[in-house]
Structures are given as C-alpha cells and as structure tokens.
Amino acid sequence: MGEEIAISLRNVSKCYKQYHRPVDRLKEILLPDQKASEEFWALRDINFDISKGQTVGIIGRNGSGKSTLLQIIAGTLTPTTGEVSVKGRVSALLELGSGFNPEFTGRQNVFFNGRLLGLSQQEIENKFDEIAGFADIGDFIDRPVKTYSSGMFVRLAFAVAVNVDPEILIVDEALAVGDVVFQHRCMRKMRTLMDSGVTTLFVSHDSGAVKTLCNSAVMIHDGQIYTTGLPNDVIIRYLKLVTDLELGLSQVELESQLEEQKVQEQTTGDNVAEDIAAKSVTASKSSVKQSSVKQSSAKLKRRGSGKAQIEEIKLLNSLGEDVGVSPVFGFNEEVTLVVNVKAYESLQSCILGFYVCDKNGNEVIGSNTFEENVRIENLDAGETLEVSFTFNLPLRANSYSLTVAGSENYETLTFDWIDNAMVFQVLPPETGKRVHALVDLPMVVKARKASLPRVEYTKI
Numbered sequence: 510m511g512e513e514i515a516i517s518l519r520n521v522s523k524c525y526k527q528y529h530r531p532v533d534r535l536k537e538i539l540l541p542d543q544k545a546s547e548e549f550w551a552l553r554d555i556n557f558d559i560s561k562g563q564t565v566g567i568i569g570r571n572g573s574g575k576s577t578l579l580q581i582i583a584g585t586l587t588p589t590t591g592e593v594s595v596k597g598r599v600s601a602l603l604e605l606g607s608g609f610n611p612e613f614t615g616r617q618n619v620f621f622n623g624r625l626l627g628l629s630q631q632e633i634e635n636k637f638d639e640i641a642g643f644a645d646i647g648d649f650i651d652r653p654v655k656t657y658s659s660g661m662f663v664r665l666a667f668a669v670a671v672n673v674d675p676e677i678l679i680v681d682e683a684l685a686v687g688d689v690v691f692q693h694r695c696m697r698k699m700r701t702l703m704d705s706g707v708t709t710l711f712v713s714h715d716s717g718a719v720k721t722l723c724n725s726a727v728m729i730h731d732g733q734i735y736t737t738g739l740p741n742d743v744i745i746r747y748l749k750l751v752t753d754l755e756l757g758l759s760q761v762e763l764e765s766q767l768e769e770q771k772v773q774e775q776t777t778g779d780n781v782a783e784d785i786a787a788k789s790v791t792a793s794k795s796s797v798k799q800s801s802v803k804q805s806s807a808k809l810k811r812r813g814s815g816k817a818q819i820e821e822i823k824l825l826n827s828l829g830e831d832v833g834v835s836p837v838f839g840f841n842e843e844v845t846l847v848v849n850v851k852a853y854e855s856l857q858s859c860i861l862g863f864y865v866c867d868k869n870g871n872e873v874i875g876s877n878t879f880e881e882n883v884r885i886e887n888l889d890a891g892e893t894l895e896v897s898f899t900f901n902l903p904l905r906a907n908s909y910s911l912t913v914a915g916s917e918n919y920e921t922l923t924f925d926w927i928d929n930a931m932v933f934q935v936l937p938p939e940t941g942k943r944v945h946a947l948v949d950l951p952m953v954v955k956a957r958k959a960s961l962p963r964v965e966y967t968k969i
C-alpha cells in the first residue's frame with residue numbers, strides 16, 4: 510500500500526486583482542464593463558502531494574506566494590484555478606490575528622476558535638486549562654483581545670492552534686514573534702505533534718528551524734515551485750538564488766537556469782539541480798579541485814561573486830595524509846583542512862572559513878580566519894593563498910559534510926561558497942564509550958553519595 514496523501518494540489522493558480530487607487534475598485538463594481546484593475550498571478554500551476562505525517566518547510570523570498578499557498582491549503586482562500594484536496598482537521602496559524610475577534614476576551618476567543626475547528630463545548634472546556642497554560646498570559650485571558658500586545662496575541666493563537674488535536678498543522682512564520690522561552694515551548698510542542706504523526710506545513714525565513722524541524726522543503730519563487738527536496742538541499746538552492754539576485758543575475762538568466770534544470774531532471778531523473786547550482790556561478794572559471802572527493806558524488810553546490818575562487822580543498826588525517834575519496838576519521842581525530850584560493854580580482858582583505866555540518870545541514874563545528882585572529886590583507890589578481898585549519902572531530906559516529914567559504918570582509922558578498930564540498934565519516938570511540946549527543950566534549954564529572962539524614966521519630 511502506498512503512503513497516504515494528506516494534501517494534494519493540482520495545477521493550483523491564484524490571480525489577484527490589483528488596483529492602482531482604492532477608487533478603481535468602486536469604479537469596477539459600478540461600471541463592470543470598464544476594467545479598472547490589473548491581474549496579478551500570485552501562484553501559477555502548483556502541483557505537489559504531501560504524505561500524511563510529513564513536516565514540510567515552505568521557503569521563498571518576500572512576496573513569492575508562500576502565504577497565498579498556505580491560505581489556499583487552509584481553506585481561507587479559494588484558488589482561481591486548480592484542485593486542492595486536504596484530508597484531516599486543519600489547524601492554521603496564519604496571519605497574526607486572523608480568526609480572533611478583537612472585542613472578545615481571550616477566553617471567549619478560545620471557545621469561538623475551538624468551535625470553528627470542530628470541537629464540542631465540552632472538548633474545549635477539557636482543553637481550556639492546557640491552552641491557557643501554554644499561552645501563559647495571566648489575567649489577560651479574561652480581557653478583550655484588542656488590548657493584547659502582538660506577543661500575547663501570537664501566544665494565544667499558537668496555544669489554540671496546537672492544542673486542538675490537529676491532523677494538519679499550518680504555521681506561517683509565527684514562531685518569530687514571542688520571547689525566547691515561548692519560542693522554545695513552541696518548538697517542543699511542534700516536535701511532539703510531528704512525532705505523533707501530525708502533517709505540518711511550516712513557512713519560515715529561519716533556515717535553521719526548517720532544517721531541524723522538516724523532513725522536506727518546497728521553495729516558491731515568483732509564484733512557482735522552484736525546487737523541492739531535502740530541507741538542506743532546498744535551502745542551499747534558496748541561498749544561491751538570493752546570492753544570484755544580489756549579484757544582479759537577470760530574471761531571464763534565472764528562468765533559463767530553471768528551465769535547464771527541469772529539462773535535465775526529466776531526462777536523467779537525477780538531481781541535476783545540484784550540478785546546475787554548481788555550474789552557474791563560476792561557469793567561466795575553473796572548477797574546484799577536490800583531491801578527496803569526486804565532484805559528482807560530493808553534490809557540489811556553489812555560489813558567490815567569483816572575485817576569488819576556492820581552487821582546492823583537502824582534508825588531512827592526524828598523520829598529515831590525504832586520505833582519498835571518502836575519508837573516514839577516528840573519533841576525536843585531529844584533522845587539517847587545507848584550502849587554496851586564487852584571486853581573480855584584487856581584494857582588500859580576505860576571510861576564509863568552514864563549517865562541518867551534520868546530515869540535516871546543522872553546523873556542528875566551524876570558524877574562520879578572522880575569528881581565529883589570522884588577518885589576511887591585500888590579495889592581488891592572480892595571487893594564490895593557502896589556509897589551513899587544524900581541529901579535532903569529537904563527534905558522534907556519523908557522516909558529515911564540509912562547507913567552505915570566503916569573502917573579502919563581513920560586509921561584502923561571499924566570493925565563493927561551496928556547500929557539501931566534501932563528505933566524510935567519523936567512527937565511534939575506540940574505548941566503547943557511547944556518544945549520546947552530537948558533540949562529545951571532555952568534561953569533569955564528580956559523584957558523591959550523601960548519607961541520608963537521620964529521622965527522629967517522636968512517640969505520641
């Protein structure tokens with residue numbers, strides 16, 4: 510039996526009417542023959558299926574169509590064309606305030622919203638204390654919502670959305686509001702819901718949250734699906750697009766890249782997007798030489814201005830040996846990362862850095878020359894530079910990837926950024942010690958048995 514589909518979109522498009530002046534809207538109502546608006550397609554031909562229990566991150570630049578997409582899935586907006594099928598009770602946390610009546614108290618809104626979501630009066634009463642406890646807004650629960658700060662508002666809205674036993678949870682960027690303690694509480698609750706099989710859609714500009722929370726991601730650009738896949742891969746594509754746009758790559762060039770990517774994906778069935786990502790930035794210059802990894806298997810992903818380029822990356826073991834295509838290191842082994850850079854234009858200064866990332870793309874170890882107090886001044890065009898970083902790998906046995914990047918300084922765009930430049934394995938400790946966390950740092954542990962205090966019994 511195949512996976513159960515919770516959300517399915519077929520050729521979904523949304524066209525908004527846009528008016529230059531408010532009066533044009535009235536004009537069009539009064540004089541329907543005279544068109545006073547322009548059509549704007551916020552979404553075009555969106556097709557995807559989301560299996561039950563998946564957590565999907567939706568990413569994209571401002572105005573790309575993410576909120577429109579979520580509202581269509583949540584059922585608060587009708588698509589202009591296409592079909593949407595959503596199976597399960599949807600609880601949506603969309604725009605701040607949507608669904609709340611400002612004149613009602615928080616308590617009244619909890620009941621009002623609960624009923625809208627299909628819960629009975631008794632069910633809401635049973636859940637009320639949990640919701641109020643989660644929101645943690647004190648006496649404000651009995652005051653009109655219009656007197657709330659935006660933080661209180663989102664606390665209550667989130668508390669309702671996650672505590673009404675949703676089957677499908679839709680969250681739009683809401684976690685960015687509220688204090689740190691509340692954000693942690695939200696994250697924990699979302700994880701619990703996801704672990705219990707709730708299908709979740711999550712729009713965020715926080716790539717870290719998408720990487721840690723989601724199983725997959727969809728990137729929307731100009732109302733179309735730009736790419737889908739593993740969160741880290743999609744985020745890399747997203748960051749590359751943002752860099753390309755900052756570098757002034759024209760829309761025509763981006764569209765032709767997208768077309769080329771689609772054609773190649775169809776013909777090879779392979780994830781050609783990755784190779785295109787690697788080619789597009791620096792197509793005219795030499796590609797990076799990785800003495801330890803073949804380019805295709807390394808899933809090379811690259812972006813940057815190209816003012817200078819990373820020409821070679823090597824990862825040496827504790828004996829200083831280059832250990833080949835798929836290096837395997839011992840637990841806590843000392844390794845040396847050697848990076849060679851060539852300037853194609855003159856640079857006033859240079860910062861070179863790296864990250865060791867886990868499978869989800871979370872940065873586990875990382876630093877750069879600036880933070881390590883190694884100042885690199887003036888690189889002339891044609892000049893080369895070799896930088897080495899020596900560090901240990903006190904990591905849980907697993908595979909890790911290496912990201913290497915360089916920029917002129919913190920203010921400028923990176924000249925070269927290579928994600929997944931190399932993948933390597935770390936073995937478990939030879940001592941047999943189990944590593945329970947991602948990183949295992951040396952620590953001092955002391956234990957002391959305290960004798961129990963004597964209890965004196967008084968005879969009555």
Ligand SMILES: Nc1ncnc2c1ncn2[C@@H]1O[C@H](COP(=O)(O)OP(=O)(O)OP(=O)(O)O)[C@@H](O)[C@H]1O
Pocket residue numbers: 525526527549551569570571572573574575576577578
């Ligand atoms: N009611 C509306 N009428 C006209 N145009 C709209 C309307 N709502 C959204 N749009 C336009 O549709 C496009 C997509 O908007 P949407 O809010 O879905 O983007 P978004 O990706 O969620 O953006 P952000 O990250 O800034 O929230 C934008 O260009 C926006 O101006």
